[in-house]
Amino acid sequence: MNVTNALISRIPRPLHRSASTTAATASDLVLFSLDEKTKVATLTLNSPSTFNALTVEMGEAFEDMITNRLVPGLKSGEVNANSLVLCGAGDKAFSAGGDLKWLKGLRHNPVHVNADNMISFYRSFLCIRDLQIPTIAAINGPAIGAGACLATACDMRVASSRSKIGYTFASLGIHAGMGGSHFLPLSIGRSLANEALLTGKIYSGDEALEVGLVNKLAQTDDSAAVKGEAMELAKKIAQQHPLAVRTMTKSIRLKEDEGLDAALRREAYAQAMCYARDDWGEGIDANVERRDGNFDDYLSK
Amino acid sequence: TAVRMNGNALISRIPRAAARSVWPLCRSEKTKVTRAAARNGPRALYRSTSTAAAASDLVLFSLDEKTKVATLTLNSPSTFNALTVEMGVAFEEIIANRLVPGLKSGGIKANVLVLCGAGDKAFSAGGDLKWLASLSHNPVHVNADNMTSFYRSFLCIRDLQIPTIAAINGPAIGAGACLATACDMRVASSRSKIGYTFASLGIHAGMGGSHFLPLSIGRSLANEALLTGKIFSGDEALEVGLVNKLAQTNDSAAVKGEAMELAKKIAQQHPLAVRTMTKSIRLKEDEGLDAALRREAYAQAMCYARDDWGEGIDANVERRDPVFEDYFSK
Numbered sequence: 001m002n003v004t005n006a007l008i009s010r011i012p013r014p015l016h017r018s019a020s021t022t023a024a025t026a027s028d029l030v031l032f033s034l035d036e037k038t039k040v041a042t043l044t045l046n047s048p049s050t051f052n053a054l055t056v057e058m059g060e061a062f063e064d065m066i067t068n069r070l071v072p073g074l075k076s077g078e079v080n081a082n083s084l085v086l087c088g089a090g091d092k093a094f095s096a097g098g099d100l101k102w103l104k105g106l107r108h109n110p111v112h113v114n115a116d117n118m119i120s121f122y123r124s125f126l127c128i129r130d131l132q133i134p135t136i137a138a139i140n141g142p143a144i145g146a147g148a149c150l151a152t153a154c155d156m157r158v159a160s161s162r163s164k165i166g167y168t169f170a171s172l173g174i175h176a177g178m179g180g181s182h183f184l185p186l187s188i189g190r191s192l193a194n195e196a197l198l199t200g201k202i203y204s205g206d207e208a209l210e211v212g213l214v215n216k217l218a219q220t221d222d223s224a225a226v227k228g229e230a231m232e233l234a235k236k237i238a239q240q241h242p243l244a245v246r247t248m249t250k251s252i253r254l255k256e257d258e259g260l261d262a263a264l265r266r267e268a269y270a271q272a273m274c275y276a277r278d279d280w281g282e283g284i285d286a287n288v289e290r291r292d293g294n295f296d297d298y299l300s301k
Numbered sequence: 302t303a304v305r306m307n308g309n310a311l312i313s314r315i316p317r318a319a320a321r322s323v324w325p326l327c328r329s330e331k332t333k334v335t336r337a338a339a340r341n342g343p344r345a346l347y348r349s350t351s352t353a354a355a356a357s358d359l360v361l362f363s364l365d366e367k368t369k370v371a372t373l374t375l376n377s378p379s380t381f382n383a384l385t386v387e388m389g390v391a392f393e394e395i396i397a398n399r400l401v402p403g404l405k406s407g408g409i410k411a412n413v414l415v416l417c418g419a420g421d422k423a424f425s426a427g428g429d430l431k432w433l434a435s436l437s438h439n440p441v442h443v444n445a446d447n448m449t450s451f452y453r454s455f456l457c458i459r460d461l462q463i464p465t466i467a468a469i470n471g472p473a474i475g476a477g478a479c480l481a482t483a484c485d486m487r488v489a490s491s492r493s494k495i496g497y498t499f500a501s502l503g504i505h506a507g508m509g510g511s512h513f514l515p516l517s518i519g520r521s522l523a524n525e526a527l528l529t530g531k532i533f534s535g536d537e538a539l540e541v542g543l544v545n546k547l548a549q550t551n552d553s554a555a556v557k558g559e560a561m562e563l564a565k566k567i568a569q570q571h572p573l574a575v576r577t578m579t580k581s582i583r584l585k586e587d588e589g590l591d592a593a594l595r596r597e598a599y600a601q602a603m604c605y606a607r608d609d610w611g612e613g614i615d616a617n618v619e620r621r622d623p624v625f626e627d628y629f630s631k
Contacts, residue, residue, distance in 0.1 A: 293488060
């Protein structure tokens with residue numbers, strides 16, 4: 001069929017387990033709702049006790065929702081939505097990114113196993129780009145690491161003045177993942193993206209607006225205000241011609257996705273090499289202990 | 302040799318071993334030039350008016366072992382660090398034969414590199430104007446080949462495994478602006494001048510400018526800049542995302558200092574994360590670069606063949622508007 005544009009989702013998932021989720025069932029980790037009146041759908045990353053950290057289980061639930069429910073439903077008309085808002089549950093975070101305990105544990109895997117696992121992990125969330133309708137990330141709290149990258153992979157973003165959008169990978173000791181090395185330069189131009197990726201930068205909401213990373217800031221800093229602002233933008237889109245919107249979304253995605261596969265492979269291979277380092281974990285400890293990282297030199301094991 | 306397995310050829314084509322014999326453009330042409338000059342024959346194929354004692358002095362390298370920040374300096378302050386063929390030979394030699402191998406082996410312990418101009422009067426004035434004017438004496442295809450080599454001799458900086466920051470410590474014009482633009486990040490000052498002046502001089506952009514400027518500032522503004530021969534001030538460059546930061550004051554030392562601060566920040570991050578990220582960034586940005594360099598070289602070569610080639614340079618020097626012949630003129 002369309003072999004050159006394979007679905008980002010590659011379900012079924014290989015076997016890997018995270019250690020930290022406390023949700024009752026995997027499917028509760030991602031919630032879906034639809035406002036039939038405004039035709040705005042909402043996807044919620046639902047693990048507020050872990051600041052909506054992106055885990056393998058959450059990824060499975062996410063991919064299942066997208067691939068087995070939303071994409072078919074949007075196609076058949078059963079899911080009568082014209083735009084989608086992605087947000088974090090609770091009012092404390094959009095997403096804290098990859099679960100740090102899980103990430104630290106990856107050192108025990110062979111390098112190539114980590115490389116394969118990481119690609120699957122990225123795709124389990126980036127399959128949001130298979131949705132036929134536009135996506136708006138309501139950054140209703142800190143978005144860090146893979147969490148920031150998932151927000152960046154959405155078509156648009158809304159935040160607040162005091163949001164924190166952090167591409168912290170280099171300071172933690174790893175190459176960027178979750179498509180960050182692909183979507184950030186597309187979003188804010190190469191000079192600033194290169195700096196952000198190479199210095200582990202955390203954007204404030206104000207700066208994110210300035211550089212074009214987010215489309216709009218909510219009037220106040222609370223989670224509800226950000227979600228409300230995202231809703232307003234989603235409603236505006238939902239009122240436009242649905243075929244125009246869906247075909248435009250497809251065009252946008254196709255253009256932006258050129259080179260994405262290669263970028264995800266580079267990210268997965270590079271992250272896998274970083275997990276194999278003896279000093280893997282030092283960056284996480286330094287981050288937790290609020291100090292500078294003390295890394296071994298480049299050629300060290 | 303220097304060709305990568307995956308079809309993503311190194312920008313530098315110099316083999317790791319002594320490269321002289323493989324680069325006839327620089328070496329044997331110089332011999333021809335000497336013979337031609339001796340016969341009082343036609344204008345030498347290319348000759349720069351650089352006054353540096355030895356070619357290798359044209360590019361200086363230093364490394365701060367403590368901060369792990371390396372510095373490359375374009376060293377011809379008497380010519381405002383103009384980019385000449387000789388300087389390109391020295392530049393490519395340092396990059397390909399010394400820095401890339403040294404970074405790979407660990408002999409050079411650098412995590413990041415700052416590129417700047419020697420002295421405090423310029424980053425780089427770009428291509429040597431006398432040399433450019435003389436290119437009209439060459440066959441078109443020879444110019445096309447020479448220009449591609451000339452670009453690669455500087456753009457090979459993108460083969461470095463570590464991130465590069467251009468400290469635009471003075472005017473950066475033409476190929477000089479493009480070399481700064483090909484770095485991963487840029488620092489300037491409020492009163493910097495970053496000029497993509499090609500169209501007003503009478504040529505297509507070179508040195509990857511047609512590739513890296515749109516990537517850096519978006520198509521609307523890049524197209525305008527390239528098509529109007531625009532010179533950005535530092536303030537405007539910051540506004541449009543061309544530079545990352547402006548130094549507090551306008552002097553060369555302040556710009557270099559600001560670049561150093563950014564470099565140190567990068568040097569403190571995890572070295573494997575930084576190098577793999579740099580590689581990803583370069584691979585992505587370099588898509589289409591080879592084709593862009595070929596287009597630039599062919600187009601510049603056609604421009605050098607015009608009867609009115611040189612009018613733009615004269616007009617620039619005499620601070621007047623140029624008078625170009627129409628499109629179809631010889």
